[in-house]
Amino acid sequence: MFDATSHPARPALEGATFDGLVRVEAAGLTGMITLRGDVDAIGMPVADVTGLDVPDTLGITGDGVRALAWMSPDEMMLFCDYAEAEELAASLAGSLEGEHALVVNVSDARAAFRLSGPEHRLREVLAKLTPADVRPEALPPGMIRRSRLAQVAGAFWLDDAGDLRVICFRSVADYVWALLTGAARPGSEVDHFRDVRM
Amino acid sequence: MLILTCPYCGTAADETELHPGGEAHVVRAGPEADEDTFEAYLFQRANPRGVHFERWRHSHGCGKWFHAARDTLTMQVHGTYPAQVTEPPQDILDAIEEARAR
Ligand SMILES: [Zn+2]
Numbered sequence: 001m002f003d004a005t006s007h008p009a010r011p012a013l014e015g016a017t018f019d020g021l022v023r024v025e026a027a028g029l030t031g032m033i034t035l036r037g038d039v040d041a042i043g044m045p046v047a048d049v050t051g052l053d054v055p056d057t058l059g060i061t062g063d064g065v066r067a068l069a070w071m072s073p074d075e076m077m078l079f080c081d082y083a084e085a086e087e088l089a090a091s092l093a094g095s096l097e098g099e100h101a102l103v104v105n106v107s108d109a110r111a112a113f114r115l116s117g118p119e120h121r122l123r124e125v126l127a128k129l130t131p132a133d134v135r136p137e138a139l140p141p142g143m144i145r146r147s148r149l150a151q152v153a154g155a156f157w158l159d160d161a162g163d164l165r166v167i168c169f170r171s172v173a174d175y176v177w178a179l180l181t182g183a184a185r186p187g188s189e190v191d192h193f194r195d196v197r198m
Numbered sequence: 199m200l201i202l203t204c205p206y207c208g209t210a211a212d213e214t215e216l217h218p219g220g221e222a223h224v225v226r227a228g229p230e231a232d233e234d235t236f237e238a239y240l241f242q243r244a245n246p247r248g249v250h251f252e253r254w255r256h257s258h259g260c261g262k263w264f265h266a267a268r269d270t271l272t273m274q275v276h277g278t279y280p281a282q283v284t285e286p287p288q289d290i291l292d293a294i295e296e297a298r299a300r
Contacts, residue, residue: 057207057208058208058209072206072207072260072261072262073206073207073260075260075261131211131212131215132209132215133210145209146258146259146260147258147259148214148258153258
């Protein structure tokens with residue numbers, strides 16, 4: 001029988017870092033909980049349990065530890081510490097009892113990356129990989145954008161520290177790592193966002 | 199490059215973020231329909247040289263299905279609108295009329 005205690009979870013690309021136009025890091029195990037349901041019905045209970053504001057369309061709210069992201073008109077994603085995800089998902093499910101809602105701990109089905117460096121370089125690396133508008137006016141802090149990264153789905157946002165956060169399905173984590181590090185390769189500067197300064 | 203604004207999330211989505219779903223407002227034949235009618239429902243499309251009403255899914259974004267009015271001759275997009283309608287809304291029809299009058 002599978003014994004979870006003797007098979008501790010391993011993050012995608014454990015500890016990987018890359019220094020180029022920006023620093024790219026595999027973010028390690030990250031708690032991610034998918035919340036699905038009518039926001040009018042599940043918003044308040046979720047806000048109560050998490051202590052976070054319900055995000056507006058395309059918004060992401062956070063308190064430095066947890067973050068709550070708008071994913072679609074009837075879906076949110078809660079980011080939290082990996083270790084608390086299972087328990088948090090259970091208490092969220094409890095608070096939504098009776099509602100037509102779905103709570104799933106998807107932590108092990110996703111991979112997360114953190115990119116740090118000058119803002120114009122972060123936006124440049126991203127712009128090489130996605131058709132999304134990533135100019136500062138189109139992707140300001142506090143906004144999350146779901147789009148594609150080359151051939152696969154991904155989502156990204158700038159956090160309070162000015163770092164670029166990227167998530168994707170874990171099954172394509174290696175591919176996204178190759179994309180991000182390739183786009184950040186030294187010597188590949190485009191300087192498209194040279195007018196953007198922190 | 200085709201850009202459609204998703205009416206659910208307001209995102210100006212590039213075509214590669216979207217998945218096409220064919221002609222919109224097709225009414226299902228049946229269940230008592232004869233074979234010719236059902237075949238027409240399945241396979242026959244208006245395909246005009248001009249404005250098409252189409253279904254699109256914001257598959258790499260918010261995931262929702264929506265409708266778009268697009269001219270296949272000029273590539274002009276007259277507008278997008280939610281999927282929960284059985285015919286194009288008046289403001290879309292007005293936009294098409296306005297474009298024609300020009
Ligand atoms: Zn959308």
